[in-house]
Amino acid sequence: MDLYEELVRGPGYAVCPIENMRLFKKLRDSFLDKINISTESKKNINTARSAIVKMSLAEINSSRINLLTFTNLSDMIINSCPSLVETLCGKELFIQRRAHIIFNVPDKELLRIWNHYEMISGISPFTYVLWAPLHDLDDDGGAYIIDQKESLEVMKKEEAEGLVNGPTVLNMMEKQKPARLKFGQLVVFNPFVLHGNVQFNSKFARIACNVRFQSYHKPLLQKNSDYLKYYRLP
Amino acid sequence: MSTATITTDINIGPFKIPANGQNMIMNNYASRNNLVVEVIIPEPLMSNALATTQWLHKEKKLDKVILCTIHQLPVKQDRIDKLLNNMEDVEFHFALEGISGTGRNFLLECIKEAKMFMNAKTIDSTKTTWSKLFKMKQEIGTR
Numbered sequence: 001m002d003l004y005e006e007l008v009r010g011p012g013y014a015v016c017p018i019e020n021m022r023l024f025k026k027l028r029d030s031f032l033d034k035i036n037i038s039t040e041s042k043k044n045i046n047t048a049r050s051a052i053v054k055m056s057l058a059e060i061n062s063s064r065i066n067l068l069t070f071t072n073l074s075d076m077i078i079n080s081c082p083s084l085v086e087t088l089c090g091k092e093l094f095i096q097r098r099a100h101i102i103f104n105v106p107d108k109e110l111l112r113i114w115n116h117y118e119m120i121s122g123i124s125p126f127t128y129v130l131w132a133p134l135h136d137l138d139d140d141g142g143a144y145i146i147d148q149k150e151s152l153e154v155m156k157k158e159e160a161e162g163l164v165n166g167p168t169v170l171n172m173m174e175k176q177k178p179a180r181l182k183f184g185q186l187v188v189f190n191p192f193v194l195h196g197n198v199q200f201n202s203k204f205a206r207i208a209c210n211v212r213f214q215s216y217h218k219p220l221l222q223k224n225s226d227y228l229k230y231y232r233l234p
Numbered sequence: 235m236s237t238a239t240i241t242t243d244i245n246i247g248p249f250k251i252p253a254n255g256q257n258m259i260m261n262n263y264a265s266r267n268n269l270v271v272e273v274i275i276p277e278p279l280m281s282n283a284l285a286t287t288q289w290l291h292k293e294k295k296l297d298k299v300i301l302c303t304i305h306q307l308p309v310k311q312d313r314i315d316k317l318l319n320n321m322e323d324v325e326f327h328f329a330l331e332g333i334s335g336t337g338r339n340f341l342l343e344c345i346k347e348a349k350m351f352m353n354a355k356t357i358d359s360t361k362t363t364w365s366k367l368f369k370m371k372q373e374i375g376t377r
Contacts, residue, residue, distance in 0.1 A: 008376060068332075090377045094354070097331060119364065124357070125371040152368065159364050190376075192368055215377055219355035221367075224248045225304055226330040230350050 003087055007128065012148030013189035016084055018132060021184055024080040027073070027209070028134045031101060034070050037063055045135045045207065052103055052205035060103060067101055074099040075231070077130055077211040082233050084188065085213060088128055092216035094228040099211035101134075104141045106202045113143070115173045116165055117151065118191035118212070122222030125191060127214040132186035134207045141206030142178035145187065146194040154194065173198060237298040238273035239264070240287055240306070243280055247305025247352060249330075260300045263329035269298060282306060283313045288320045300327040304348040307341070314345060 006014050018024045032043040037051045052060060067073075074095050078085055085093070104112065118129055131143060158166055176198055179187065189195065200206075214220075216230060239260040241253045251259070253276070264271050273294060277286050284307070287299060299321075301307075308314050318338050326341060327334040333344070357367070 004377070008372065088376055119367065122359070125367040126374070126376045128376070155364055155368070164364070190371070192371070216350075216354070218374070218376060219357045220248075220351075221357050222359055224356075225347065225351045226249075228351075229331075230347055 003084065007088060007188065007190055010148070012151065012193040013145045013187055013195075015179065015181065015185055015187050016081070018080050018184050018186055019083055020080045023076060024132070024184070027076045027080065030070060030073075030076075031067070031134060031207075031209075034066055035063055036066060046204060049135065049204035049207060052105060052207070053203065060105065064101075064103075068098075070101070071098070073101070073209065074211050074229075077132070077209055078213060078231065078233070080132075081130060081186065085130075086233055088188070089126075089213060089215040090217065091233040093213050093231045093233065094216055094220070095231040096212040097225075097227060097229045099209060101207065101209045104197050104200070104206040104208075106141070106200055106205070112199060113197045114165075115146075115169050115176075115194055115196040117155070117194055118189075120165055123191055123212055123227075124214050124219060124221040124223070126218035127191050127212050128188055129191070129210055129212050130186055130188050131208060131210040133181055133183060134209065136182050137178070137180045137206065139180075139202045139204075139206075140178050140198055140200035141202055141204075142181060143187065143195055143197055143208070144176035144178045145189055146172065146176070148190070148193050151192055151194040155192065169194060235295055235297040236272040237264070237269050237300070238275050238287070238290070238294075238296050239271050239300045240275045240277055240284070242277045242282065242301075242306050246303060247348065248356060249303065249305065251302060256302050259302050259329045263327065263332075264300060267327070269300065269327070271300070275299075282308050284308060284317055284321075288317065291321055291324065296321075296324055298325040298327065300329060302328070303330045304328050304333075304344040305351070307345050307348060309345075309349075314342075317341070 001010050037048055077099055078095055241256045244250055244252050275287050308317055322338045325336045
């Protein structure tokens with residue numbers, strides 16, 4: 001099955017290599033410059049990960065505010081995988097205006113991402129998410145994804161009960177096992193597959209980036225210029 | 235020289251934002267970006283000419299204006315021309331998009347982007363279901 005079929009009719013997600021590692025490493029260096037939490041002269045992703053673990057929730061939040069200046073993050077993620085993006089959506093796109101860098105911090109319940117469909121935010125059903133860690137994932141700090149068939153069964157059951165992201169979805173979290181990706185790998189998924197994080201033990205926080213994109217020629221749902229911008233692949 | 239926020243009609247392109255909501259959005263943007271708002275300009279409803287703003291600019295010499303979104307910029311060419319001629323030296327901020335800039339090219343880019351969003355099809359989320367959205371994706375495809 002090719003990538004497009006896998007994403008549309010198959011499991012709804014796939015693990016792929018990052019195409020332009022030089023750019024992706026530059027992205028990671030920009031992150032380290034902007035977050036500015038490592039005191040060492042040579043900035044290193046593991047020093048940042050270990051510093052984040054020791055920070056309070058307020059300090060983590062304030063360091064994330066520093067990342068608001070990372071205005072070309074979306075473009076950098078998209079340009080790290082141009083062929084993949086073009087295969088799924090063509091060259092003319094709406095991409096997320098401000099991509100996210102997210103932390104999963106051991107023992108900090110509030111930073112855990114609950115089991116959810118991307119659709120709950122109002123993005124179009126024609127959207128995909130690229131999610132990539134900024135380091136190897138050697139523990140359970142990554143993201144798990146539940147395949148499209150199982151996610152759809154839950155969605156239909158909830159719809160019949162008039163619910164979205166209700167107890168059935170939330171109770172699925174505990175038995176999940178996040179994928180152990182390497183730095184240089186990403187997972188791409190459609191907005192109908194359930195995904196989230198689990199609590200984990202580690203001396204390091206997990207740091208990953210993600211961006212959403214759709215074809216410019218496909219309809220929007222609730223997200224508009226507040227969230228998306230027009231972008232044409234080179 | 236002063237900074238102004240501009241409220242407009244509740245119907246703003248794809249959004250519906252009451253004036254007090256617009257004020258909250260713009261004041262939050264101002265605070266996050268260390269901007270001090272001195273003038274509050276209420277544009278009349280059912281007009282996106284930004285004529286009151288242009289008239290006040292002549293008198294108060296605004297140096298920065300904050301709007302909620304690029305969708306509040308004029309659509310008709312004659313109104314766009316007037317805005318560009320009268321306010322090309324003013325720094326425009328658009329809170330929801332989180333972008334800012336000065337000059338004719340910046341404003342024309344914003345107007346162009348607003349037009350692209352207005353030309354895009356939008357699914358009415360009040361008239362669909364999760365299953366229908368899934369079916370739509372499967373049938374139409376994503377590219």
